[in-house]
Amino acid sequence: MTDISKQDRVLIFDTTLRDGEQSPGATMTHAEKLEIASLLDEMGVDIIEAGFPIASEGDFKAVSEIAMNSKNSVICGLARASFADIDRCMEAVKHAAQPRIHTFIGTSPLHRAIPNLTMDEMAERIHETVTHARNLCDNVQWSPMDATRTEEDYLCRVVEIAIKAGATTINIPDTVGYTAPRESAALIRMLLERVPGADEIIFATHCHNDLGMATANSLAAVEAGARQIECTINGLGERAGNTALEEVVMALKVRNDIMPYQTGIDTTKIMNISRRVAAVSGFAVQFNKAIVGKNAFAHESGIHQDGMLKNAETFEIMRPQDVGLAGTSLPLGKHSGRAALRAKLGDLGFELADNQLKDVFVRFKELADRKKEVYDDDLIALMRVGEDPENDRIQVKRLRVVCGTEGPQTAALTLMIDGVGSATEATGDGPVDAAFNAVKALFPHNARLQLYQVHAVTEGTDAQATVSVRMEEDGRIVTGQSADTDTVVASVRAYVHALNRLLVRREKSAPGEDRREVSYTDPS
Ligand code: KIV
Ligand code: ZN
Numbered sequence: 001m002t003d004i005s006k007q008d009r010v011l012i013f014d015t016t017l018r019d020g021e022q023s024p025g026a027t028m029t030h031a032e033k034l035e036i037a038s039l040l041d042e043m044g045v046d047i048i049e050a051g052f053p054i055a056s057e058g059d060f061k062a063v064s065e066i067a068m069n070s071k072n073s074v075i076c077g078l079a080r081a082s083f084a085d086i087d088r089c090m091e092a093v094k095h096a097a098q099p100r101i102h103t104f105i106g107t108s109p110l111h112r113a114i115p116n117l118t119m120d121e122m123a124e125r126i127h128e129t130v131t132h133a134r135n136l137c138d139n140v141q142w143s144p145m146d147a148t149r150t151e152e153d154y155l156c157r158v159v160e161i162a163i164k165a166g167a168t169t170i171n172i173p174d175t176v177g178y179t180a181p182r183e184s185a186a187l188i189r190m191l192l193e194r195v196p197g198a199d200e201i202i203f204a205t206h207c208h209n210d211l212g213m214a215t216a217n218s219l220a221a222v223e224a225g226a227r228q229i230e231c232t233i234n235g236l237g238e239r240a241g242n243t244a245l246e247e248v249v250m251a252l253k254v255r256n257d258i259m260p261y262q263t264g265i266d267t268t269k270i271m272n273i274s275r276r277v278a279a280v281s282g283f284a285v286q287f288n289k290a291i292v293g294k295n296a297f298a299h300e301s302g303i304h305q306d307g308m309l310k311n312a313e314t315f316e317i318m319r320p321q322d323v324g325l326a327g328t329s330l331p332l333g334k335h336s337g338r339a340a341l342r343a344k345l346g347d348l349g350f351e352l353a354d355n356q357l358k359d360v361f362v363r364f365k366e367l368a369d370r371k372k373e374v375y376d377d378d379l380i381a382l383m384r385v386g387e388d389p390e391n392d393r394i395q396v397k398r399l400r401v402v403c404g405t406e407g408p409q410t411a412a413l414t415l416m417i418d419g420v421g422s423a424t425e426a427t428g429d430g431p432v433d434a435a436f437n438a439v440k441a442l443f444p445h446n447a448r449l450q451l452y453q454v455h456a457v458t459e460g461t462d463a464q465a466t467v468s469v470r471m472e473e474d475g476r477i478v479t480g481q482s483a484d485t486d487t488v489v490a491s492v493r494a495y496v497h498a499l500n501r502l503l504v505r506r507e508k509s510a511p512g513e514d515r516r517e518v519s520y521t522d523p524s
Pocket of ligand 2: 019206
């Protein structure tokens with residue numbers, strides 16, 4: 001194991017269960033909080049902010065129980081600058097092997113106005129409350145809320161007071177997400193230079209994402225000397241959220257060449273906890289979110305997929321396995337090329353010659369134009385579809401159906417029969433029956449429909465339906481299949497596919513020839 005010196009080690013402080021849970025609508029149940037805390041502990045989070053014990057009985061119970069169950073992480077509770085808050089917080093975190101009290105007060109002019117305290121009165125409050133917390137607990141964190149909009153001289157003054165009163169960590173919050181990376185770094189540097197005793201404690205950075213700069217601001221603070229990053233899973237948090245744990249941790253890992261700092265996080269646990277937090281908070285992760293978004297390791301364009309198949313590093317700066325994913329995803333869509341299609345079909349067990357691939361590729365592109373994403377099952381359906389429709393004697397040219405609660409359902413169909421187009425309109429008991437009646441009207445036959453089966457082979461409302469039909473005429477048995485996002489279209493094509501086979505069979509076999517075979521393969 002590498003010996004990580006204190007200078008290079010950055011502590012990860014996760015506040016998903018406190019700041020994250022404060023996001024409107026993200027409330028978690030007691031059991032969910034315990035589950036997330038245990039996942040955070042397992043993944044190597046140094047400090048878990050488990051809640052705000054005085055806020056409610058539920059928060060108190062959650063923080064207490066998380067504290068009891070914690071294995072490796074420090075368990076922290078939040079408290080305002082009041083003795084009652086701090087006492088309640090200690091009551092909850094005391095069960096942890098490593099408890100921490102985190103107390104805070106807003107120090108900017110806007111925030112000082114709320115309790116209507118003068119600068120001196122607030123300084124005195126900070127001295128009293130931090131001293132009180134430190135008398136209860138060896139591990140005390142203090143935060144000047146809205147630090148980035150607090151006058152620098154006053155900030156230095158109150159930080160010094162908190163350090164002298166016994167705070168072991170000083171957190172510098174960008175409460176409103178107003179700061180920029182250069183300022184974030186300058187602020188930490190300024191505090192380290194000007195505040196007596198600053199080198200004895202740990203500076204933390206706590207950034208909100210109102211301008212989309214939270215992760216950049218946190219990393220800039222680290223480069224300036226902060227050694228604790230406060231963050232949440234998926235960037236959950238008030239308004240635009242907080243610095244995302246997965247982003248800072250992976251940035252430090254992937255760009256260790258320019259940011260030589262280590263965390264204790266097992267990054268392979270990232271994807272699992274991200275999914276659990278999304279599920280329990282009800283805050284779905286946006287598809288293109290860094291690291292944990294559905295598309296973060298997905299490549300769709302032909303050029304990208306081709307590059308990925310040759311060398312993953314062409315378009316990936318980290319391995320999906322590093323964050324706990326099984327592998328890269330090459331979703332097939334309208335931008336995919338032949339190389340990706342061949343590779344995917346090969347994985348599915350279809351080895352194709354070049355000319356076969358050419359044909360399948362045309363059908364694949366037609367499908368991809370209609371569907372957002374083409375799944376494995378779509379491809380299987382595609383591979384099973386009619387052999388060479390161009391040579392079919394009967395071809396479906398156009399179909400329009402009217403269906404709904406008010407019958408009769410009607411189908412307007414145009415078929416090309418031996419190169420000649422003919423059209424009709426028919427009604428029926430439902431759109432499929434109407435469409436089949438139209439086929440019969442245009443191409444009269446005595447074949448009996450023995451089986452009609454619809455199978456939605458993919459999920460979602462844009463799923464492909466595979467339709468199979470079986471028909472019998474004078475003992476000849478034929479089947480037809482088709483797949484389409486429109487079930488009625490798939491049904492008519494499958495029916496017509498079976499009729500085409502019947503025409504071929506009529507030429508090749510005498511009536512009744514199939515009977516023995518059928519009773520053998522299908523005793524029903
Ligand atoms: O954003 C903030 O200032 C906070 C404090 C309580 C640290 O969350
Ligand atoms: Zn916050």
